[in-house]
Amino acid sequence: MKYMLLIYSDENAWTDDEQQRCYQESVQLTQDLHASGKYLGASPLHSVTTATSVRVRDGKRLVTDGPFAETREQLGGYFLIDAQDLDDAIAIAGRIPSVYKGTVEIRPILELTGLPTDQ
Amino acid sequence: MNESNSVQRQVDAVYRAESRRVFATLIRLLGDFDLAEEALHEAFAVAMEQWPRDGAPNNPRAWLVSVGRFRAIDTIRRRTRFDASLAELAERIDAAEPDVRADEDVEDDRLRLIFTCCHPSLPQDAQVALTLREVCGLKTEEIASAFLVAPPTLAQRIVRAKAKIRAAGIPYQVPSIEDLPDRLDTVLQVIYLVFNEGYAASSGPSLTRADLSGEAIRLGRLVMELLPNPEVMGLLALMLLQESRRAARTSPEGDLILLADQDRSRWNQAQIAEGRALVQQALSSQQVGPYALQAAIAAVHAEAPSPATTDWTQIVGLYGLLAQIEPSPVVQLNRAVAVAMRDGPQAGLQLLDEILAEGDLANYHLAHAARADLCRRLGETAAARASYQRALELVKQEPERRFLESRLRELV
Known part of the structure; x- marks a missing residue:
């Protein structure tokens, strides 16, 4: 089963050193996952201060500065994995470095037919 | 006529004894609660039709699993005409070994089912409902009335939980060794919650609901x-x-009787003996946990012929140990009450006031009731009255309210 692991934490709680170490450890985790055939994708995101929100209402496009919702913890990155089941996904989420500072939300992927595939 | 009655009785007996085991195995084989439930009912329907004609099979459980599994494959194949994605599922189930063998495997299926129903990613009320429904085989209406919720609410809780099990991929397996302690904890919490709901219903007119316990x-x-x-x-x-104290803890009018005032000849000695033997076994294991310590405390009470001859020193010690491994203000409160029994009400009151000053128990009716009792024993009537009144403002259960009101009236 495919799962999206969404990583939330308070951006301001990280020092530059901590952030760099987190990126390195995360890269290592993606390599481990890839070796066991469970890696589909992963990436950190730039700070929420770089966010832009778009909506179209009554045919009019509205572009605003900032994230969809102001929250204490912000979406900072994601892993997309192919795990055996929820217990496997929970175990992988527990290995994401940011889990010690923030929270990882596990969401099962809703499979849709008709999407382009890489192969 | 007699013949078919006896087969009907036999099928009923097999249903009572085996249906939950058959169900657990069908879930493993089919990977879906609803499909397994349907297959279970179809298998018993076929049994009702065939057993009177051909006689009951030697191994009814294996027979039911096998028939249920084939029926489920047929059902999926029929639906395949409308949904092509099901074809693969039917093939997979068909190809899988229909291994319905050793008894221990079947018992493993039940254990898997318990861990699935008590998965920490399900909300606790859903864990409880699902366990009673799927593991114990209680009807939705029975669970709803036991927990004083409307049947549609409870049914919805179960439907949502099953949908999450399917969509989120909650596995049907016994957790790995490293996850086992945490996961077992959730299972034990659910069981104890069901017990307590039956032993001391959290609200409502009746103090106990014995069936749940x-x-x-x-x-x-x-x-x-x-x-x-x-x-x-x-x-x-x-x-x-x-449970051994159930008969002694309420009066015929349904009023609460405190441990100290209970008629100890009405305690169930068979349950006490079994409980004490289990406590001994648990305490000798070198890894003593909170349940074993609470059981040890209950065992010390059970051993005493009267409140005065209770080994309060041992109880204070056990509460001290419990507070170390599971720090909680309620444990501290119980320890203070035991200290009052060992060293007198003044010592207990001093401890209790320190605990109340922490603030965590400010809205806990039993803390104020305990304080009122200690003040009463010290002859501090005004303070006792104030604490009973505070407890009465907070109490939610009718028999406990009547008990506190009668204590308040008895104050001179």
């Missing part, structure tokens, strides 16, 4: 049979020792 004890026995771990023993012992 009986169901929790049955669940405890099942888990212990499958996983004889010291905390499982401790929980089963704790439930048995509490």
Whole structure:
């Protein structure tokens, strides 16, 4: 089963050193996952201060500065994995470095037919 | 006529004894709660038709699993005409070994089912409802009335939980060794919650709902049979020792009778003996947990012929140990009450006031009731009255309210 692991934490709680170490450890985790055939994708995101929100209402496009919702913890990155089941996904989420500072939300992927595939 | 009655009785007996085991195995084979439930009912329908004609099979359980599985494959194939994605599922189930063999495998299926129903990613009220529904086989209406919720609310809770099990991929397996302690904890919490709801209903006119406690004890026995771990023993012992006092803890009018005032000849000695033996076994395991310690405390009470001859020193010590491994203000409160029994009400009151000053128990009616009792014993009537009144403002359960009101009236 495919799962999206969404990583939330308070951006301001990280020092530059901590952030760099987190990126390195995360890269290592993606390599481990890839070796066991469970890696589909992963990436950190730039700070929420770089966010832009778009909506179209009554045919009019509205572009605003900032994230969809102001929250204490912000979406900072994601892993997309192919795990055996929820217990496997929970175990992988527990290995994401940011889990010690923030929270990882596990969401099962809703499979849709008709999407382009890489192969 | 007599012949078909006797087969009907035989099918009924097999249903009572085996249906939950057959169901657990069908879930493993089919990977879906609803499909398994449907297959279970179809298998019993076929049994009703065939057993009177051909006689009952030698191994009814294996027969039912096998028939249920084939029926489910047929059902999926029929639906395949409308949904092509099901074809693969039918092939997969068909190709899988229909292994319905050794008894221990079947028991493993029940253990898997318990861990699935008590998965930490399900909300606790859903864990409880699902366990009673799927593991114990209680009807939705029975669970709803036991927990005082409307049947549609409870049914929806179960439907949502099953949908999450399917969509989120909650597995049907016994957790890995490293996850087992945490996951077992959730299972034990669910069982103890069911027990307490039956032993001291959290609200409403009746103090106990014996059926739920009986169901929790049955669940405890099942888990212990499958996983004889010291905390499982401790929980089963704790439930048995509490249950042993059921007949003595309420008056014929349904009023609460405190431990100190109970007629100890009405305690159930068989449950006490079984509970004490389990406590001994759990305490000798070198890894003593909170359930085993609470059971040990209950066992000390059970051993005493009267309140005065209770070994309060041992109880204070056990509460001290409990507070170390599971720090909680309620444990501190119980320890203070035991200290009052050992060293007198003044010592207990001093401890209790320190605990109340922390603030965590400010809205806990039993803390104020305990304080009122200690003040009463010290002859501080005005302070006792104030504390009873505070407890009465907070109490939610009718028999407890009547008890506090009568204590308040007795103050001169």
